[in-house]
Amino acid sequence: MSDNISFEDIYEEMFNSYVESNDTMNILSNMMSDIEEATSSSNNKSRKKRSYIERGREEGHARIWNDYFSYDPIYTNNQFRRRFRMRKELFLRIVNALENHNSYFENTVDGIGRDKISSIQKCTAAIRMLAYGMAGDAVDDYVRMAGNTAIQCLKKFNICVNDVFGAQYLRKPTAEDIERLLQVGENRGFPSMLGSIDCMHWRWEKCPTAWHGMFTSGHQGKPTMILEAIASYDLWIWHAYFGIAGSNNDINVLDRSLIFDEFLDGRGPNVQFMVNGSQCNMGYYLADEKQNRKAKSIQKMAEGNCEVKVLGAWPSPFVMRPRIALQLKSVEYDFIEETMNPKSELLLKSNPVHKKIPVLLHNDKPICESNVIVQYIDEAFSSGPSILPSDPYDRAVHRFWAAYVDDKWFPAMMAAAKAETPEAKASALEQLKEGTVLLEEAFVKLSNGKPFFGGDKIGYIDIAFGSFLGWVRVSERTNNVKLLDEGSTPSLVAWADKFCADEAVKDVMPDTDKLAEFAKIIMAKNKPPSS
Numbered sequence: 001m002s003d004n005i006s007f008e009d010i011y012e013e014m015f016n017s018y019v020e021s022n023d024t025m026n027i028l029s030n031m032m033s034d035i036e037e038a039t040s041s042s043n044n045k046s047r048k049k050r051s052y053i054e055r056g057r058e059e060g061h062a063r064i065w066n067d068y069f070s071y072d073p074i075y076t077n078n079q080f081r082r083r084f085r086m087r088k089e090l091f092l093r094i095v096n097a098l099e100n101h102n103s104y105f106e107n108t109v110d111g112i113g114r115d116k117i118s119s120i121q122k123c124t125a126a127i128r129m130l131a132y133g134m135a136g137d138a139v140d141d142y143v144r145m146a147g148n149t150a151i152q153c154l155k156k157f158n159i160c161v162n163d164v165f166g167a168q169y170l171r172k173p174t175a176e177d178i179e180r181l182l183q184v185g186e187n188r189g190f191p192s193m194l195g196s197i198d199c200m201h202w203r204w205e206k207c208p209t210a211w212h213g214m215f216t217s218g219h220q221g222k223p224t225m226i227l228e229a230i231a232s233y234d235l236w237i238w239h240a241y242f243g244i245a246g247s248n249n250d251i252n253v254l255d256r257s258l259i260f261d262e263f264l265d266g267r268g269p270n271v272q273f274m275v276n277g278s279q280c281n282m283g284y285y286l287a288d289e290k291q292n293r294k295a296k297s298i299q300k301m302a303e304g305n306c307e308v309k310v311l312g313a314w315p316s317p318f319v320m321r322p323r324i325a326l327q328l329k330s331v332e333y334d335f336i337e338e339t340m341n342p343k344s345e346l347l348l349k350s351n352p353v354h355k356k357i358p359v360l361l362h363n364d365k366p367i368c369e370s371n372v373i374v375q376y377i378d379e380a381f382s383s384g385p386s387i388l389p390s391d392p393y394d395r396a397v398h399r400f401w402a403a404y405v406d407d408k409w410f411p412a413m414m415a416a417a418k419a420e421t422p423e424a425k426a427s428a429l430e431q432l433k434e435g436t437v438l439l440e441e442a443f444v445k446l447s448n449g450k451p452f453f454g455g456d457k458i459g460y461i462d463i464a465f466g467s468f469l470g471w472v473r474v475s476e477r478t479n480n481v482k483l484l485d486e487g488s489t490p491s492l493v494a495w496a497d498k499f500c501a502d503e504a505v506k507d508v509m510p511d512t513d514k515l516a517e518f519a520k521i522i523m524a525k526n527k528p529p530s531s
Helices: 007-019 022-046 057-069 077-084 088-101 119-132 136-143 147-169 175-187 209-215 289-302 317-328 345-350 370-380 392-418 422-447 460-466 469-479 490-501 512-526
Strands: 193-203 224-231 237-245 270-275 278-282 284-286 308-312 334-337 359-362 365-368
Touching: 057 088, 057 119, 057 136, 077 088, 077 119, 088 119, 088 147, 119 136, 119 147, 136 147, 175 193, 193 237, 209 512, 308 317, 308 345, 317 370, 317 460, 345 359, 359 370, 365 370, 370 392, 370 460, 392 422, 392 460, 392 469, 422 460, 422 490, 460 490, 469 490, 469 512
Parallel strands: 193 284, 308 334
Antiparallel strands: 193 224, 224 237, 270 278, 308 359, 359 365
16 A cells, blocks of 8 residues: 555545445435335324315305395394394494404405405304304304304404403493483483393203202203393493302392392492382382392391291291292292201290291281281281182181191191101001092182182182192102192192292292202101111
């Protein structure tokens, strides 16, 4: 080897010789091919080509515009309000406000100069989804918008509406607002009215099974939550209370609301007005008949002027009697729930002899025993229909059958519930059926073809016997037997439906499921310990 050959020349010669080897090149080539194939296969599996649907968004905007917003629209303003749940002027006000607030709602064009989805389309999609509980994909065929885009519109719509209108509308009224509401109410014929209050049930489809009893009411039949709201004359909804269990009714839902706390604490607006010669010192909310009873009761409590009170417990059929009688007479009263364990000082003081519920307190004077209370209510309050007949003989007959219910029929039902052997239960049920048939015969004779024992209106026997109907249903369910059936007591079957549907009854009649749960608890507590 020549002395002038360097180490670099020797290394280059050896490297070129190695690279030019066919075996080496084949190995490298195969490795590169495997890598490319694996990479290509992985990309094909992980990346799926996204499909594109040409929806014709411009046509969607044109359709909405021609349907509702053109010079000569296809549909009327009333149809718009029914479908969008608001007036057209309000809708356009929201659209314009959002256009000025967020660039997402601006009407712009894309990179090739084509119109993007318009603000009217975006707001229409969001409001339709809110108003009808629709899925995002459900507005596609009319608005011409993909489901994911519709969901995005809804989210941005909610955020922007809160940003734009929250400070003005989503708040309690100030002193200036209250003054304006009172003035508007007076101008519209309702002096000192603060707003309108009402409740609605929202169905809870995903309610846990264990909570169904608490959130299901008798007239709804499905788990619901209650929304309580107060609105002014121009539909400013400044109070909303949501999440109350659906088993509450329109009256006792107010017990759980916070809206009357300021009245009870003496912090309500100080106004004065006269009603039937009586001065009132607090404002009021306009409500339907059921809620108005409770609202008036709360106002009287706040003013220290609630003259009628009922001390009792919701499951008791005997407590139902004075409550039904008071509602028949349209008498406002305060219902005080008695815990019974231990018994309250008020109960022991009001009924020191029997120490039992119910107790009626009229101007702080106690009246005890349910049937005695019903007779007292009939005589003390002239409002509403008479509960007992005016004829002395008829009154005596009605008192007789009411006493029969308490002295004969009810003990048979209790015996069936407490029976420890099948023979004893069968004997008690047979006696109970015989007693029910006797009441069927009495009803046919006394009603003279009218819907109630008392004739056209609920009377004394109706209250005495009807107060047990909730427990009758529980007994039928527990014992797998029909006490009221079309075969043996057809008239009582029809009577029971009419009685429970009456306005004076349906708000105080306990739900059957709640009664059944209560019965299980009581039976478990009273069950003798096993030896």
